[in-house]
Amino acid sequence: MDETPSASGRSNGPALSPETMKRAYRDMLLVRRFEEKAGQLYGMGLIGGFCHLYIGQEAVVVGIGLNMKQGDKSITSYRDHGQMLVAGMTPRGVMAELTGRSGGYSRGKGGSMHMFSREKEFYGGHGIVGAQVALGTGLAFANKYRGTDEVSIVYFGEGASAQGQVYESFNLAALHKLPCIYVIENNRYGMGTSIERASASKDLSRNGEPWGIASRKVDGMDIFAVHEAAQEAIEYCRAGKGPFLLEMETYRYRGHSMSDPAKYRQRAEVEEMRRTRDPIETLKAEMLRSGIEESVFKDIETDVKAIVADAAEFAQTSPEPDHSELWTDILVEA
Amino acid sequence: MASLILMPALSPTMTEGTLARWLKAAGEAVSAGDVIAEIETDKATMEVEAVDEGVIGKTLVAEGTQNIAVNTPIAVLLAEGEDAAAADTVTRSADPAASASVAIETPTDPGIVEAPEVAQAENDRDWGETSEITVRQALRDAMADELRRDEDVFLIGEEVAQYQGAYKVSQGLLDEFGEKRVIDTPITEHGFTGMAVGAALTGLKPIVEFMTMNFSLQAVDHIINSAAKTLYMSGGQMGCPIVFRGPNGAAARVGAQHSQCFASWFAHIPGLKVVAPWSSADAKGLLRAAIRDPNPVIVLENEILYGQKFPCPVDEDFILPIGRAKIEREGTDVTLVAFSIMVGVALEAAAILAEEGISAEVINLRSIRPLDTETIVRSVKKTNRIVSVEEGWPVAGIGAEICTVAVEQAFDWLDAPPARVCGLDLPMPYAANLEKLALPKPEWVVDAVRKQLRD
Numbered sequence: 001m002d003e004t005p006s007a008s009g010r011s012n013g014p015a016l017s018p019e020t021m022k023r024a025y026r027d028m029l030l031v032r033r034f035e036e037k038a039g040q041l042y043g044m045g046l047i048g049g050f051c052h053l054y055i056g057q058e059a060v061v062v063g064i065g066l067n068m069k070q071g072d073k074s075i076t077s078y079r080d081h082g083q084m085l086v087a088g089m090t091p092r093g094v095m096a097e098l099t100g101r102s103g104g105y106s107r108g109k110g111g112s113m114h115m116f117s118r119e120k121e122f123y124g125g126h127g128i129v130g131a132q133v134a135l136g137t138g139l140a141f142a143n144k145y146r147g148t149d150e151v152s153i154v155y156f157g158e159g160a161s162a163q164g165q166v167y168e169s170f171n172l173a174a175l176h177k178l179p180c181i182y183v184i185e186n187n188r189y190g191m192g193t194s195i196e197r198a199s200a201s202k203d204l205s206r207n208g209e210p211w212g213i214a215s216r217k218v219d220g221m222d223i224f225a226v227h228e229a230a231q232e233a234i235e236y237c238r239a240g241k242g243p244f245l246l247e248m249e250t251y252r253y254r255g256h257s258m259s260d261p262a263k264y265r266q267r268a269e270v271e272e273m274r275r276t277r278d279p280i281e282t283l284k285a286e287m288l289r290s291g292i293e294e295s296v297f298k299d300i301e302t303d304v305k306a307i308v309a310d311a312a313e314f315a316q317t318s319p320e321p322d323h324s325e326l327w328t329d330i331l332v333e334a
Numbered sequence: 335m336a337s338l339i340l341m342p343a344l345s346p347t348m349t350e351g352t353l354a355r356w357l358k359a360a361g362e363a364v365s366a367g368d369v370i371a372e373i374e375t376d377k378a379t380m381e382v383e384a385v386d387e388g389v390i391g392k393t394l395v396a397e398g399t400q401n402i403a404v405n406t407p408i409a410v411l412l413a414e415g416e417d418a419a420a421a422d423t424v425t426r427s428a429d430p431a432a433s434a435s436v437a438i439e440t441p442t443d444p445g446i447v448e449a450p451e452v453a454q455a456e457n458d459r460d461w462g463e464t465s466e467i468t469v470r471q472a473l474r475d476a477m478a479d480e481l482r483r484d485e486d487v488f489l490i491g492e493e494v495a496q497y498q499g500a501y502k503v504s505q506g507l508l509d510e511f512g513e514k515r516v517i518d519t520p521i522t523e524h525g526f527t528g529m530a531v532g533a534a535l536t537g538l539k540p541i542v543e544f545m546t547m548n549f550s551l552q553a554v555d556h557i558i559n560s561a562a563k564t565l566y567m568s569g570g571q572m573g574c575p576i577v578f579r580g581p582n583g584a585a586a587r588v589g590a591q592h593s594q595c596f597a598s599w600f601a602h603i604p605g606l607k608v609v610a611p612w613s614s615a616d617a618k619g620l621l622r623a624a625i626r627d628p629n630p631v632i633v634l635e636n637e638i639l640y641g642q643k644f645p646c647p648v649d650e651d652f653i654l655p656i657g658r659a660k661i662e663r664e665g666t667d668v669t670l671v672a673f674s675i676m677v678g679v680a681l682e683a684a685a686i687l688a689e690e691g692i693s694a695e696v697i698n699l700r701s702i703r704p705l706d707t708e709t710i711v712r713s714v715k716k717t718n719r720i721v722s723v724e725e726g727w728p729v730a731g732i733g734a735e736i737c738t739v740a741v742e743q744a745f746d747w748l749d750a751p752p753a754r755v756c757g758l759d760l761p762m763p764y765a766a767n768l769e770k771l772a773l774p775k776p777e778w779v780v781d782a783v784r785k786q787l788r789d
Contacts, residue, residue: 043385045404106568109569134528135528138530138533139532139536141532142536169525258344259344261379267381323447329565329570331607
């Protein structure tokens with residue numbers, strides 16, 4: 001077990017190159033601005049149903065994404081927009097699925113919680129808490145069955161870590177030495193229930209211990225720490241040593257879903273997080289310290305805003321699915 | 335440029351709300367994420383966050399205003415350097431409807447969109463020479479053939495490998511195909527089913543054996559929510575070619591938790607196919623078809639049938655179409671519709687009825703979903719009477735579906751109300767005499783037919 005990096009400090013991992021930092025900054029900002037726009041469109045009634053925003057947790061998915069290669073698979077819960085953008089799915093296609101339009105990844109038949117991309121090896125987008133853990137273990141099983149060195153990244157929240165199938169999956173992955181990186185995104189609240197009220201296990205990074213699963217607890221608000229831990233975990237899995245568990249200590253700024261009044265935590269707690277631990281601001285400060293000029297951030301901001309505006313425009317102008325879509329894709333024609 | 339802040343929808347069902355409190359006043363600077371107001375809905379008090387940075391130019395709605403419709407402008411946000419006058423301009427020029435949503439192309443609502451016609455499966459053909467084998471052997475051979483044919487096929491479940499199958503259905507498969515493709519699991523249905531479904535989403539073709547279908551309940555979320563629905567939810571990108579198989583229904587003296595029929599449970603789910611073989615030919619032909627099918631298929635076997643012998647075609651290409659019933663015995667006075675072990679009960683009933691001069695046609699459904707309604711309806715139009723026979727419970731059972739098909743599609747041909755013979759509507763008792771009383775027997779079928787002819 002490695003020691004926990006301090007909240008604001010750098011981990012001992014390798015420093016990132018200026019180019020990698022720029023990419024990470026850009027990707028995190030894209031996720032943030034995309035989600036803000038999604039929240040806005042939800043407020044306008046253009047997105048319906050459940051919509052769970054990733055704001056605050058950006059360093060987790062971006063830091064891991066920096067270490068993924070072509071063919072690596074990923075799967076997550078319903079808080080999935082960030083994962084999709086990092087997997088390389090287009091902001092247009094994701095946003096248009098949120099608005100339920102034919103230009104969406106599922107042609108409007110999946111919605112916020114159910115989106116997939118065969119091409120980008122993104123396996124959803126799952127609305128049942130914990131289901132993606134067993135499914136993701138199956139993605140790793142498939143990698144091993146086919147004899148590739150590809151890995152499977154399985155994201156779930158600390159809330160899902162109370163589900164029985166998570167531990168059934170740990171057992172199977174450890175038995176078969178599957179190349180599976182389990183990422184607990186511990187944002188402290190499973191909907192409105194704090195981790196203290198939900199888990200007798202106080203250190204989730206140790207939840208794989210009975211099966212001998214290697215693990216680390218990571219400051220999930222710090223892109224450097226996430227990157228370094230992800231690198232270790234992914235190398236370990238690629239080498240055929242079996243599964244790896246990463247507990248990412250992170251935080252979501254918004255409610256569980258759009259309709260969450262968030263009365264279970266103090267506004268001050270959220271403010272404090274945003275002020276002192278924000279993953280994007282933290283990276284920006286580090287980049288400025290390393291000599292990257294302020295103009296770089298302005299350019300990235302302009303670029304990202306344009307991408308998000310274009311996605312929102314597309315998501316509002318793409319037509320609703322044709323009625324014939326109602327009856328397609330129920331079965332594959334044998 | 336100045337922009338309008340609109341009354342947001344803060345839940346899937348919110349259409350209006352009360353502006354309870356302004357937390358920012360005109361002239362105050364805000365950045366994205368700042369709470370600017372509190373809104374009360376019928377469910378909760380919610381905070382409204384700014385989505386952009388700027389200065390509040392003016393508020394357009396007073397605190398305490400009720401019933402403000404979603405998308406009504408509630409404030410003006412000024413961009414950096416703009417003065418308050420811009421607020422008036424934007425308020426005057428803005429058309430709230432236009433700013434709230436862009437006109438979209440929406441097909442006109444047709445009311446009901448009928449399901450497209452689905453082509454019926456091919457009829458079974460004559461496969462020539464047969465040999466007598468047990469249902470167990472037929473299932474084993476089907477798996478061995480498909481494992482040989484396709485490297486992506488593998489068998490996974492409890493005791494399928496070293497133990498050779500809890501009911502010896504996978505006898506010899508480990509020896510021939512090795513532990514990569516014949517995989518023992520711990521007793522962990524939820525976990526291994528989810529894992530197999532995940533593997534299938536990547537294109538592998540798992541055969542998941544449940545030691546008995548009773549244990550599929552531990553894994554039912556993955557069968558329904560993960561396997562059956564992903565194709566639809568992914569807009570056709572991600573199919574799930576997987577087979578879930580195992581003994582279904584009552585065995586003998588194993589009590590309530592191990593004696594139940596799941597045909598009705600799984601037949602209810604769009605995105606699944608469900609087959610229920612009776613004979614060795616059914617078992618071999620349907621299991622091979624299930625393994626080759628690109629969709630999730632449930633194969634409901636029966637423990638009591640495992641050891642029974644039936645003729646099975648020897649042709650190495652033998653396979654049956656999913657979705658086609660088989661007429662096991664032709665008749666003219668009544669149609670008996672059954673599946674799995676109840677086909678035998680229906681045939682026995684038909685033999686008794688024949689002695690009384692009553693000619694019963696016996697349909698072996700083979701597939702529960704899709705259901706071969708064409709064969710059922712054609713038969714009813716000939717015999718004018720129908721009795722369904724199933725081991726499962728009556729309420730919302732397969733018999734209810736079959737009788738509905740007869741009433742909806744052959745009402746004018748019916749000479750008697752359709753009848754159902756089902757297992758009794760109770761948990762299976764253990765005592766030998768009580769168990770016998772709970773399961774359909776040929777006499778019940780004969781009685782149902784006599785009643786139809788008498789009334």
